[in-house]
Amino acid sequence: MFNGIEKCVVFMWFPRLASDRVLRARPVDAPFALTLKQNNTERLYCLNTEAEALGLHRGMSCADARAFCPDLVSHPARPDLDAKFLSILRRWATRYCPWVGRQDGDGLVLDVTGSTHLWGGEEAMLADMRTRAARAGLTLRLGCAQTLGAAWALAHYGQDNAVTSAHSNALAALPVAALRLDERVVTALQRLGLRTIGDISATARAPLARRFGPELLLRLDQALGNFPEALAPEADPPHYGVRLSLPDPIGLVADVMGATARLLEPLCKKLMAHECGARHLTLTLRRVDQDSQQVELRLAAAMRDPVRILPLFERGVSEVDAGFGIDQMRLEASVIEPLPVEQIGATSELTSPEQLNDLITRIGTRIGLENVQRFLPADSHIPERSFIIAAAAYTSAEGGWASPRPRPLRLFPPEPIAGAGNRPPERFRWRRMALSTAQAMGPERIAPEWWLDDENWRSGVRDYWQVATRQGRRLWLYYTPQNPGWFVQGEFT
Template identity: 80%
Template sequence: MFAGTGKIVVSMWFPRLSSERALRIWPVDAPFALTLRQNNTEQVYCLNAQAEKLGLHRGMSVADARAFCPDLVTRPARPDLDARFLSALRRWATRYCPWVGRDGTDGLVLDVTGSTHLWGSEANMLEDMRRRAGRAGLTVRLGLANTRGAAWALAHYGNGATLAQEPQKALAHLPVAALRLDETMSTALQRLGLRTIGDLCATARAPLARRFGPKLMLRLDQALGHSPETVNPEADPPHYGVRLTFPDPIGLMADVMAATSRLLGPLCDKLKTHEAGARALTLTLRRVDQGSQQVELRLAAAMRDPRRILPLFERGLSEVDAGFGIDQMRLVAAVVEPLPVQQIGAASARSSGPDRLNDLITRIGTRIGLENVQRFLPADSHIPERSFIIAPAAYSTAENGWSVGRPRPLRLFPPEPIAGTGPRPPERFRWRRMALATARTTGPERIAPEWWLDDEGWRTGMRDYWHVETRQGRRLWLYYTPQNPGWFVQGEFA
């Protein structure tokens, strides 16, 4: 049993968290490393055990690593996925105690005070941690002590030992880096001959504090238990869901809409508290026969106004089969986005236009799908057919418009050849079985091809575009190819 009294802290360190996370998805039976570009150099970010046995280490350049190990398999590192994986491990670690927090980017800290008896002893609990982590393909090093600093030191530098004696004696042989000091301070201490924690304890505190500042003494006191250090558990993300149970089943459309309104109120209040808005809502209706139906509502923009959201449920609720009655309804915001509070004033009055447009997109999207409601957005290209992209209106914004010196036609289509000679538009020509006569022309506007792209349509070279108004009322966009003489119609103005 643990010999200390009071608080019991466990430090869990996953030294190969990034590489083992990646190998869980793509197993590799070879030396393996994750790479990350730092300081304009591709460096080794994390390794597996085989690569470490060959002498590779973190921070070395990928070129040097391949020189040592030509068979090295590399993949780009994903720190964002590592953070998500560590969050999942934090939730898993709550099986041992409720107080679990992150410890850097590759570790966890657990306050297991009052929980160790559930496993019989501290040793049994640590063995259970190792066994479960190993079963998941993870390397873990554990340290158990009565202070957070001592547990961290044992996990990182004590080979997973358990502090079963006085902290000063147990930590005396560990290097000064075990006090969670930065590399610069650790190197400076070693140059003074202070290589272990025991050396620090045997040195006068005042000179050390004057030379290295209060941080060194604070870390030493935290490890020895002279200065308190808490374990702050990471708060779970807010759950945006509300439920309503009825004493008597309901089935009328008006009653279901009224119940939905009652659910939207507290849900939107919670969203407002966290400055968030819902992009997707799921309404589950449970019937008295234990069957259930779901109504999903995807919104064109983040929203938390119950008065705007409620009418959007009408179409989906009208198709619900209430059976012998509905006795429970549950509303969940499945997808949530940040929606900061805005200043009330003239700007908010002008914002009603975009709100009505988003409501319209949502209504149409409930019928044909939000992905099928699309808008044109400008693209960074001077080629007419490449100057725009088509994107779903619900997942894009039209804040910036086109900045074009010359007008562009409303309708743009693949080039259609017409008869004509010379660099100026023909006075008479036939297009789409219509005989047209030129009344007025504006141009030319010369557009050169993008030489860095191989576009079959622009292999004829540069184009001279003309705005041609015909006597028959057609306003066309024609172009002439001087390098390969020919006339084409590519667009029509409104």
């Protein structure tokens, strides 16, 4: 057992972190595995206990796995979501001690020195960890020792929930892989007959250093406590929120805007220090009757300029009911995006994209950012599918349309007209107008996308023509050879 002075490190290893995360939301009563594409091959990334019991293992190709287990349920892996889930677990683990860091993408290291007595000792603390993890549906293996290397070794290769001293003989029986060595080094040691940590400790150090380099002896000394290994606890992410308490209640719009300007200054300085910008700001106004009102501002682009942000609050602040007065204000940036520093010239002014973003924000505060939309090019030669409509606040105007022939600015659903033959009719009626063809350019044949089942293109290919009428209309007509007919689909302006 450890006393309150000696070092005490706990390693929490989640061997099925990825699969447990998915199965917590959607339980599956069958062999389950997450797959990840590696070197153009779908391989098993993480498995549940049922799949491992059938002989499946990590790194196995999905084709071989389904040959062994036809009932295997698979789902694409999301390493980014696994990393976020581990961050949530790191914050949860701070209930045991303030020094918690992430390790290897599926483990947590805790420096619980001086904290174990709060839980009744090391064994009681480890039992509480395991109970809470099982209640949450997580597979957890624990190791507790005086060094990080020993705790890691016990969690991965020792008896679960073991508590041991780094200098005891408990590490001697563990395999050499418990020293966090490269797989090639482990294989070479096993070929020499050195299969456990005890075998390496009993071997002369000089020959080992000459053959395997200093890393082997370094890992051994770190596990036994002969060489210190720094623990790097992960700091909490910065909190972008500021508060202002007022000596006297205020209620005028000008006073609230002035106080908001005072809050924006330190908030934007903190955002600039971390090279971030705010996309969603929340201004909370607490009245003297303890009631609170919020003014939310959703920005079209990440910002950290208080001069540009302050006027955008004016409309929301003017609608606030101050009651008998406001005595406390709080401003928080709840949605943050990276905004790196950019090099600007000495005479540079506000650029056009920034002015557009401010305009989108002003309009979005009235009708909603989702209702301010823009057209974006799409990778399709079908006229109706050559563009998509997306919210302007969450997309950027990138790319452009590339077409061998001009396309009309106005597109609408095909409207049939009377005509015969495979050339545009000399006279036809469209939208109650009698038109006559003055000039026709074409045809441009467009074939349907065979990999998509589009009801509008089941008639087959289309021959498009640019038709200039004597009445001034410039139309986009097409002819369907398989089912003869003429249609108008667009108009040039």
